[in-house]
Amino acid sequence: MLRSLFLSILLSFLFVTLFNENQFVAASKPGEMPYRPLGIGLESAPFYKPDSSGMFSCIDGSKKIPFDQVNDDYCDCADSSDEPGTAACSDGRFVCANHGYIPVTILSSRVNDHLCDCCDGSDEYNSGKQCPNTCVEERQKQMEQFKVFNEGYSKRQELIKQAKKDLEEKKKQLEELDKKLTAESAKLETLLKVKEEAEAPEREAKDKYDQMIKELKEKHANEVMIKKSEEAFKEIDSDSSGGVSFEELIACTSIDGPNQCGVSETEVKEWFPIDLTSLDIDGFREFIWKEKLDKHFKTAAEKQQETLDGQKIEEESHKDEFDDSKTNEDENEDDSDYDFPEDHPKHPDNVAKLKDLPKDVEVPPMSDEAQKLIDVANEARAKFKDQEKVKQDLENQKNDIERDVELDVGPEKEFLHLVKQCFDYKEKEYTYTFCAFDRGAQKPKSGSETNLGRWGEWSGPAHNKYSQMKLTRGQRCWNGPDRSLTINFECGQEDKILSTSEPSMCEYVMQFSTPAACNKQYDFDHERRVHEDL
Known part of the structure; x- marks a missing residue:
């Protein structure tokens, strides 16, 4: 026991x-x-x-x-x-x-x-x-991963060096552009003065010509009024007494009005002077024609022409309905959209000036002296316009470079090389496009492109702000929010889209590989010592 x-x-x-x-x-x-x-x-x-x-x-x-x-x-x-x-x-x-x-x-x-x-x-x-x-195998995997990271890190250092050179070059370009803009702006100011000096006598000559056209139109309108009012007077003066009476006006069927007789008795009483029983041609023009009948009266000849025109339109509408060759010719000859110079007869302003003149009225051309003034002004305007374009092109170049310089492309400008670069990624039914610092898009195999967002901001966590980019203000989803695209950057040896997803409705996520994200150089033995010595 x-x-x-x-x-x-x-x-x-x-x-x-x-x-x-x-x-x-x-x-x-x-x-x-x-x-x-x-x-x-x-x-x-x-x-x-x-x-x-x-x-x-x-x-x-x-x-x-x-x-x-x-x-x-x-x-x-x-x-x-x-x-x-x-x-x-x-x-x-x-x-x-x-x-x-x-x-x-x-x-x-x-x-x-x-x-x-x-x-x-x-x-x-x-x-x-x-x-x-399995520590040996794990170490080997880690070593291979560290190799990728370190090669990416080396490329990142090259990108940083190149970015520094590129930015220095851009700053030099801005200095050169400022000098050019100063010189071209001075030229533009000079050409503006030349243009204004040329336009002053041109305006005076055009005003003089326009006044002549105005007087010509007034003269023609007066002649038409006299002729038409005489024809109307004769038609209304049924007894050829040389005067139009109250009764003759009512009996006139050529006047538009609410009843078969043309006008009502009440209307005629309102027109006719109360102290007169008959109007001669001058009184007819003063009291009846200019204020009452000018827009309404149609002579027998005019009524006959309206009837003929109506018959002609009806005949043409039934003729060769399926032959559109004439229409095509008319379309080819239509020059309404052509941008005619200001001194051309078909320029809209000049067409409007001659609107009320019939084709048989001869309109005298501008004098040679006036035409020379217009030619000089046209040349001055053309040179000024060309110089404006030169200046605008330089300003556009400057704005474009300034945007690149001021753009937040990382603490060491490591993402500068991605500016103005676009990348595509095909996944099932869609092709995704990412243009860095600009936009994102989704396009089906057949159909139009959908805007996923425009450049918004860096949106990574406080300790790694540049690990993530956010594109916002995309096309609105049906019954949902505006689309947005989040790009997560990870270390890699080349710039490319790795994957895309839509974890929430209309909120897209993209994984993107780039050497710019390789912000650390790894040494395996050092990493182990750090862990052991902590």
């Missing part, structure tokens, strides 16, 4: 001893304590030294326990600092040593859970789970 009890106690002692030995790792540097608890990094090692009485102080200072209770699978410290290598504390942290690779911190609850979390398998030291050591 005693022998069996002794063996049981001995086995329990050996198990506890072996368990506790697994909770410590050997020191790796001279001067360190022989062992440090499993699951802590080098940065925490100083906290895990027993004091002179062999006690461990919880890192938060709340308690002291015997050092052999560290990693005994029982949570003693409120801050979980006594169990870095076991799952006893719910909020504990375990550091994978990952020899040959980079140390990784995991939750202590994942220690000995039969799942391999550390590439060296150190998290499953007492679970019986055999974890293969």
